[in-house]
Each structure stands twice: as structure tokens, then as C-alpha cells.
Amino acid sequence: MTNVSGNASYEYSRAALLAVTEVEAPLEVTSDDLDERLADVLRRLKLPPHLLQRVAGVRARRNWDASQDFQEAAAQAGTAALAAAGIGPERVGLLINTSVTRATLEPSVAVRIHHMMGLPTSATNFDITNACLGFVNGLMMASTLVDAGQVDYAVVVASEDASKVQDATVENLHASTTNRGNFMEQFASLTLGCGAAAAVVGSIEDHPDAHRIVRGITRAGTDHHDLCVGDHRGMYTDSTALLNDGLELVMDAWNDTPAEWAWKDADRFITHQVSQLHTNAISESAGLPLDRIPTTFPVLGNVGPASLPITLVREMDELSAGDTVVCLGVGSGLNTAMLEIQW
Secondary structure: OEEEOOEEEEEOOOEEEEEEEEEEOOEEEEHHHHHHHOHHHHHHHOOOOOHHHHHHOOOEEEEOOOOOOHHHHHHHHHHHHHHHHOOOHHHOOEEEEOOOOOOOOOOOHHHHHHHHHOOOOOOEEEEOOEOEOHHHHHHHHHHHHHHOOOOOOEEEEEEEOOHHHHHHHHHHHOOOOOOHHHHHHOHHHHHEOOEEEEEEEEEOOOOOOOEEEEEEEEEEOHHHOOOEEEEOOEEEEOHHHHHHHHHHHHHHHHHOOOHHHOHHHOOEEEEOOOOHHHHHHHHHHHOOOHHHOOOOHHHHOEOHHHHHHHHHHHHHHHOOOOOEEEEEEEEOOOEEEEEEEEO
């Protein structure tokens, strides 16, 4: 790791992305469905319908059903990623779970996923939680350990269940004390969705046709730690400040990257999925063409740290060998992370 101005900068020499997969949650919940559940609140506050579509660009999101929970979905995604990479579970040396969602404070979410995937006792397993940046942080950690020769193969997973916070938000908004300000503080909770993703990291020497993980950066703006705070009882967000301060942090980090990295000329920018407003703001501020920024939030909402890898999965067929892919996002806290992958 080296420091580039206010950024922490990481260069990788051996790490490669072997596979990335998603598991789609089965139940669609449209924004019209939520409008119906909140119809009396919208009428009382004199708020127009279709705010989620008009303001955030989110038409739908997905939920798990009774047949599968988020941990089972994470294990399914991880197993599918190993199969796609052609790697047996007995060869995995590291499992990192990066989900925000957790069923218990103790033990870690990773332990159940490790068990369900049938990983060996020698496979280290733990959680990295860092709001919506967890998956990128997990890829960076896995790449560092593969580079160092500490593990041959690492699996990074993320799986989110937004149904509890979604239901709690609807209940909260029905309180007689809710006003327009309270409504907008909890508005972002209604954009959340469920889904799972996983990736396998190994070495480029053993897999010369894989996608090399080249370099990355992180930058902290933790003086903004109180802009978005949530748990299963609800999520409260200062949306305007989160957009403005988050964009400032992203641009500070972006502008501090060395010119020779030439990230502005990348073939694809895979971003954490928040809203159309956030996507447009990053595109305009960094001068990135919108046609190089694929989006999944219109149909999946914000799936937390799983959003970015899910979007990469859905864009893979449009990528060609040699393409430069830059993954970037900002997470509550605030923190930002960016990672270059040579496709």
C-alpha cells in the first residue's frame, strides 16, 4: 500500500477475478406496490404518487420468499462462483462475507455460509462490513492475500435482506407524527432491495485467461459519519448532504489518482447502485459518459454491497478481453473505494 495524497493506494501483481455470480431474489416489489401501502400517508402529507420512480428512478426491487434466506442465497452464489471458476471448495483458503444484513450479532454471518458451502476447516472465514463498499473492500483484501501467497483462492460474498427495514419504514411512516421532513428522512429506505453475489479471486499465473485485478484506492470522509444511520428498525438519511458530501469525497479521491492510470478512459464504470440522481451527478462531475455506466437500480433498487457485483454480472456479456473496468462507490460513513480490473 502507498499513499497518493489523501488516498490509500493499492497495486496488485498476481490477483485475478476468476468468476462473479448473482442470485436474484424471487419476489418483485414494485414502487407502485409501496405507493399502495403508503397511500393514506401520501394523501395526508399531500405528497404526489410515484416519488420513488420520479426522484430515485427505482421502479422495483426484489425480496426473498420463505424458501430461502439471505445466508442461503450467499452460499448459493458462492458455490455457483466456484463452479464457474472450475475450483473445488476444498481449494478455498479464505471466505469473506461483506453483507450489511446479519441475523445475529454473534457469530459472524460468514460461519454459516462457510458451513453451507462445505469449505474446508483450513479456510479462514470472517465478515467485513463497511456499508455499501464491503464487496470492493473484500476484493481488495482477497487480492492482497493472493498476491502475498497466503491463499490460493478466496471467495467474497454479499447478500442482503431489505424486507425488515422496508416493513419497519412503512410502519414508521404511518405514525401520526410523521411529517414531510420525517418522510424524506426515511425515503431512501424504500429504495432498498434484496439480492446476493459472489466472486472468486485467484492468481493470474494459474489462470492466465482470468481478469487481472490491477489496482485500487480508498479514501475516508468519516466526519460525515452521521448522514445515513440505519438498522432493522429503519434507516434515516440526510439525502441532500449525503449526495453533496459523498460526491465531494468521490471527486477528491478521483482527482488524486495518478494521471497515468487513465481511469477516465476506462471502457466501463461499475458503480454502487443508488439512484438516477447519484448516477447523473458522478457522470457529470467526473466527465464519464452515461453509456459506460450500466445501471440495475431501476429494477433491483439499492442492494447494498451486492449492488456493484450484481451490476458487473449483468454487464459481463457486453465486455471484451482487454477492456478496463473501474468499480467505484461511496458508502455511509463516509468512505469511497475504487478498483481497476483488466477484463
